Amino acid sequence: GAVVSQHPSWVICKSGTSVKIECRSLDFQATTMFWYRQFPKQSLMLMATSNEGSKATYEQGVEKDKFLINHASLTLSTLTVTSAHPEDSSFYICSAREGGSDFEQYFGPGTRLTVT
Amino acid sequence: GQNIDQPTEMTATEGAIVQINCTYQTSGFNGLFWYQQHAGEAPTFLSYNVLDGLEEKGRFSSFLSRSKGYSYLLLKELQMKDSASYLCAVMDSNYQLIWGAGTKLIIKP
Numbered sequence: 490g491a492v493v494s495q496h497p498s499w500v501i502c503k504s505g506t507s508v509k510i511e512c513r514s515l516d517f518q519a520t521t522m523f524w525y526r527q528f529p530k531q532s533l534m535l536m537a538t539s540n541e542g543s544k545a546t547y548e549q550g551v552e553k554d555k556f557l558i559n560h561a562s563l564t565l566s567t568l569t570v571t572s573a574h575p576e577d578s579s580f581y582i583c584s585a586r587e588g589g590s591d592f593e594q595y596f597g598p599g600t601r602l603t604v605t
Numbered sequence: 606g607q608n609i610d611q612p613t614e615m616t617a618t619e620g621a622i623v624q625i626n627c628t629y630q631t632s633g634f635n636g637l638f639w640y641q642q643h644a645g646e647a648p649t650f651l652s653y654n655v656l657d658g659l660e661e662k663g664r665f666s667s668f669l670s671r672s673k674g675y676s677y678l679l680l681k682e683l684q685m686k687d688s689a690s691y692l693c694a695v696m697d698s699n700y701q702l703i704w705g706a707g708t709k710l711i712i713k714p
Contacts, residue, residue, distance in 0.1 A: 523702075531706070532692065532704050532705065532706040532707045533648070533692070533704050534704075535701070535702070535704075538701070580645075582647045582648075592635065592636060592653075592696060592700060593638075593650060593653065594702060595650075596640075596647040596648050596649070596650075597647060598646065598647050599645075599646065599647040601645075
């Protein structure tokens with residue numbers, strides 16, 4: 490149980506275009522979803538936390554107008570990278586938490602974004 | 606500020622034992638997690654400690670001392686597939702995970 494999927498697993502886009510990444514909890518309802526970014530040989534960097542039905546909370550330094558997060562249901566959150574630039578190329582990972590007494594975060598497989 | 610420290614890289618021999626240490630200073634404590642991450646993949650959960658002591662799970666064990674702000678992950682009977690990064694993360698008073706930079710473990714035959 491506790492499976493999280495991400496789509497797409499990898500994407501290449503041109504500079505200036507937008508890319509949407511989906512994160513789904515397949516067998517549980519995720520009250521909270523997290524979006525991380527990871528550059529090569531670095532640790533995970535939390536970008537934002539989203540609770541179903543409310544606005545995402547962005548970490549300091551993360552542009553909310555550039556990284557649009559929508560958590561419209563208990564099983565789906567989306568991250569849209571708008572007007573992507575080469576420096577946005579990274580590994581984007583989502584995780585989901587069921588809540589209640591379960592504090593574990595279940596990670597999706599990640600999405601590798603390359604902006605050319 | 607909040608801080609998680611763990612060694613950047615460690616090397617061990619196949620079949621041996623290795624201990625990866627993690628020290629932390631956070632605003633509040635609601636548990637410590639260890640994750641394994643292979644290159645190019647997302648992290649996978651290894652262990653969760655919220656009380657002091659040792660938790661054993663197969664070849665992997667995790668220890669916690671809250672008074673010392675210290676944890677370690679112990680890997681026994683090392684296998685080549687254990688070559689990965691090991692991430693220590695602490696859940697703070699806001700139930701947010703604070704991540705360490707990870708320890709890259711290299712296993713040699």
